[in-house]
C-alpha cells in the first residue's frame with residue numbers, strides 16, 4: 459500500500475472511530491449574523507489604526523523649478539463598512555464578504571520652492587469601493603475549544619481621490635499620484651493583517667468555553683469538542699462531549715452516546731441538543747457517589763398528615779410491628795439501587811429509577827431495628843427549564859411499584875404500603891429531589907453570555923434548547 463493511501467486510511471479510521479457527542483451545538487445563519495455584527499465592529503476599529511508613513515522629496519516642476527515637499531500626519535478619520543455578509547463555506551469555514559467599504563484620511567502638506575516660497579495646507583483623501591473577503595477556518599484547539607484563523611484574505615482597493623486644501627493648482631498634479639500610491643501601498647500591506655488580527659480577537663472569547671464546568675461538590679460536566687466543527691451551507695455544528703464526571707478520578711459509564719443530529723432550525727441563533735446520554739451520565743455519577751439516598755423521619759412529614767412514620771401507622775398494616783415495637787418512631791432510607799435512566803420521547807421526558815426502601819424502628823436510645831426492605835420502582839416525568847446559563851428541572855411522580863426484598867416482621871402484603879410510600883415520595887422525596895434539580899447545571903457557554911428568547915423541546919432521544927445569545931461587556 460502506498461504511503462499516501464495508508465495515511466488516508468489512518469485519517470479515515472481516526473475520523474470514524476471518534477466518540478459520538480453527548481451534546482450538539484448549532485450556530486444558525488441568525489447566529490452567524492450576530493457574529494458578523496460583532497466581527498464588523500472589531501474590524502472597523504482595527505482599520506482605524508492603519509498607519510501611513512510620512513513622505514518627502516524633491517521634484518523639478520515645469521515653469522516653477524525645484525520644489526521640496528513633505529506630506530505628513532496622515533491619519534484615518536473614518537472607516538465605513540456599510541455592506542458585509544457572512545457565508546458558511548462547507549468544509550472550510552466562514553467567508554466574510556465586505557464590500558463598498560470606504561476610508562477617509564486626512565493629512566498635511568508643505569512645500570518649499572527655491573527656498574523663498576513656503577506653502578502648507580491640509581488634504582483629504584478618500585478611498586471608496588474597498589472590498590475584501592477573508593475566510594475564517596474553525597478548528598479545535600488543543601484543549602477542545604474552538605479556535606479561528608484567517609486562511610485567506612485579499613483586499614481590493616476601489617478608487618481613491620484626493621482633495622487638497624490651500625494649495626496652488628500645480629501642487630495638485632504633483633501630490634495626487636504620490637499620496638495616492640502611498641496610501642494604496644499602506645493599505646495593501648496593512649488591511650489583511652489588521653483584519654486577521656481583528657478576527658483572531660474572538661479567540662480569547664472562544665477560550666472561555668467552559669470545557670469543564672463544575673456542577674456541585676460531586677460532579678462536573680465536560681464540554682470539550684470531540685471532533686472538528688462541521689460547516690454546512692446554513693450552519694456550523696459543534697460536537698461536544700457533554701458528559702458528567704465525578705470530580706477527581708473520572709470513570710466512564712458502561713454506556714455510550716448514541717449519534718443524533720439536530721433538525722433544521724432557523725428561528726434562534728443557537729440550538730443545543732442535550733442527549734439522554736448526558737443525563738444518564740449524571741445519574742451514573744450521582745448513583746455511584748451514593749448521594750441518591752435520603753433518610754426520612756416523621757418530622758419531615760407535614761403536621762397535617764394523618765399518616766405518621768411510626769410503628770402505630772405501620773402496625774395497622776403489619777400487626778407484628780405494632781406488637782414487637784410499640785410506640786416507636788420509624789425511619790426509612792430510600793436509595794437508588796442502580797443508575798436511573800432518562801428516556802426522551804417527543805414531548806415526554808421520563809426518568810425511571812429503581813431503588814430500595816429500608817424501614818427501621820427507632821428505639822429511645824437511637825438504635826435501629828430493621829423492619830423490612832422493599833424494592834421500589836418509580837417513574838417520574840421531568841420538565842427542564844433554562845435559568846441563566848444553566849439547565850434546571852423538576853419532576854413529578856408518574857407511578858411507583860413495590861415488591862418485598864426481605865422482612866424481619868413476618869410476611870405481609872406489600873401493596874398495603876402503597877399509599878404510605880406514595881405519600882412519602884410525593885411530600886418528602888420528590889420535593890427534595892426538586893430542590894437539587896432547581897440548582898441546575900451549567901450549559902456550554904462563553905464568557906459573559908446571556909441567553910434570551912429561550913425555548914425548550916423534547917424530541918426522540920434528546921432535548922433541544924433554542925436560544926438567542928447576547929454578549930455583555
Ligand SMILES: *[C@@H]1O[C@H](CO)[C@@H](O)[C@H](O)[C@H]1NC(C)=O
Nearest residue numbers: 749751752753754789791826
Ligand atoms: C442515613 O442514616 C444512616 C444511618 O442511620 C447514615 O449512615 C447515612 O449517612 C444517612 N444518610 C443520609 C443521606 O443522611
Ligand SMILES: *[C@@H]1O[C@H](CO)[C@@H](O)[C@H](O)[C@H]1NC(C)=O
Nearest residue numbers: 801802803805806807808837
Ligand atoms: C412518556 O413516556 C413513557 C415511556 O417512556 C410512558 O410510560 C408515559 O406514559 C409517557 N407519558 C406521556 C404523558 O405520554
Ligand SMILES: *[C@@H]1O[C@H](CO)[C@@H](O)[C@H](O)[C@H]1NC(C)=O
Nearest residue numbers: 820821822823824825826827
Ligand atoms: C437500645 O434499646 C433497645 C430496646 O430498648 C435495646 O434492645 C438495646 O440493647 C439498646 N441498645 C443500646 C446500645 O443501649
